[in-house]
Amino acid sequence: MKIGIIGGTGKEGRGLALRWSAAGHEVTLASRDAERGASVAAELSASSGRAISGGGFDDALATAEVLLVAVPYTGQGDTYRQLAGRIGDRIVIDITVPLAPPKVTQVSLPLGHSAALEAQAILGDEGKLVATLHHVSSTHLGDLEHEMEGDVLVCGNDRAAVETVIGLIGDLGARGIDAGNLVNAVALESMTPVLLYINRRYKAAGAGMKLTGLP
């Protein structure tokens, strides 16, 4: 699959690019600065031995079948406003956690209830928005020797889009679980500050989630 990662030059985007390219996907990293996108992609290609493309938002929009937005919450609204009108019916994966530094270990709900719902409000009927990966640490993603052991909750209003993303989560080495409609992103995004608290409390490096009782 052709996957464009907006903000792919960052911590989470780099790890996703490495894992998805290792699984055979064609990844394009997109930066606000096309030169930076190309340079980070060249760096990752050299270190991984996999071809990863990079450039500006236009490069990702030109080729990607699926888009993933991996920017901090502070820049999320502006990023979606730049993408709006250019997405069509593509799947857009949103992984934003609306953290409120410096209190990143406390739940902070945005005015629109969740970052994913705010993104949906900007996009309107455009695209199929799917929210996921809020509990997956960039440290683990970026270390290909690390076995992805947790469950990854996936929510969205289009069930076929959710299934496609569950497949992509599987390609990262984790188990994706359908967690219902996009409104449930409120719960998923809220859990991350709790995990960050647990990381700090127990000196863990990227605590994740694992469900019990599933068939």
Ligand SMILES: NC(=O)c1ccc[n+]([C@@H]2O[C@H](COP(=O)([O-])OP(=O)(O)OC[C@H]3O[C@@H](n4cnc5c(N)ncnc54)[C@H](OP(=O)(O)O)[C@@H]3O)[C@@H](O)[C@H]2O)c1
């Ligand atoms: N890091 C994690 O472990 C983790 C885990 C789960 C979810 N997340 C979520 O994933 C998203 C990305 O996290 P990250 O740690 O990868 O972030 P990051 O490294 O701080 O930033 C990612 C990229 O976003 C772009 N960016 C930075 N500030 C921006 C702004 N104000 N407006 C628009 N773009 C901006 C930058 O790309 P360019 O300068 O190249 O455009 C940057 O490389 C966040 O919403 C975070 O909550 C992160």
